[in-house]
Amino acid sequence: MAVTVDLVVLTVRADELQALVIRRGEEPFRGEWALPGGFLDPGEDLPTAAARELEEETGIVADRFHLEQLASYGAPDRDPRMRTVTVAYIALAADLPTPRAGTDAAEAAWRPVRELLATPETLAFDHEQILRDGVERARAKLEYTPLAAAFCGREFTITELRRVYEVVWGTTLDPRNFHRKITGTTGFLEPTDATTTRDGGRPARLYRVGAATTLHPPFLR
Template identity: 70%
Template sequence: MDFVPLGLAADLVILTVRDGALQVLLIRRGITPYQGRWALPGGFVRPDEDLEQTARRELAEETGLSSDRIHLEQVATYGAPARDPRGRVVSVAYLALVPDLPAPVAGTDAASASWVAVGEVLADPGRLAFDHHRILSDGVERARAKLEYSPLAAAFCPPEFTISELRGVYEAVWGTPLDPRNFHRKVTKTPDFVESAGATTTRDGGRPAQLFRRGTATTLYPPMTRGG
């Protein structure tokens, strides 16, 4: 039976909300192919590793970020014949959407590492090496969907937050403005999404706003649909 040598790799879409925008962790490649181009962190699977071990090792080696508290989930598998000029390489992509991540530090074959606004990267399909624009697009869509049915957005807020601050997280991840009154109604009527902290704040400006804490819900029903 005919076959060709096959390489197996893992790539990572690491997202966070920084400075009011959804940002992705990118590395600038220090080796060929695509030397000097931005790319997602990742690399080849070693003989003694499973896929997730590779993803976590590459994250630490290329960016200096510890993966101990980062939950990774598989997004998709990418295997187009010409996706890597070095030969036939299949890559499994992992996603993490995590708050409070520090500045990365480049290492191994990465010349530099940085947080970059997702909108800026997706607007330029030729900016990323390999097929990483497609992988990033798929990862961002998965992250946006997660905010529809999970309370993950509250993790990006202070322990006590206003509905306006929570709305800012949704707007950053979804990349679209939301109607404040409609959003407030949906959040407060979704069972166990948020609970009153019994206090108010003026840090949003204007009149005092009620403070909330994350509730006990693990899934949101009805979901926080992007269509309003």
């Protein structure tokens, strides 16, 4: 039996929730899209393997984003080569660069999640299920942690933060209610002295993420 790691890397690009995928350059599933990942090397721990595979296959360095373990997948027929158990990780970040393919990846790209999940068997192995689970984890974590800020820059406006929630959740939020709830959540946001007009209209205050690790009360969908 072999152990692999796979990564659900999510970001907000072009006003859409997008996932990082690679086009496989080797069998099995040669030429098909898949999540980045690969086999665990001897003497290597799981987080190190996840970071290594991501950098080797896409050129993106793992220290740029929030990374956490998602789940394990071990169906007997999930890999036609041999019995393989994979440990999936989820990574969230803003402003990630355009990936470049490497090692056994023929191509690396950002693709809208809605497109990847719209058609069954778009992704190799059981990666569609892993992606679905990763997207649901991200949506749920936005309810009870300040992780939405991971999709923003270091400083952001309330409008930019609201748009992250709307894109990840796939819904529209009332601006006034959102502003009231978010600014009223202890420790979520830390106001700065700076303003910006990049949202259009009057200058808007810029914020940084605060010290809170959980949201009380949770910000429910």
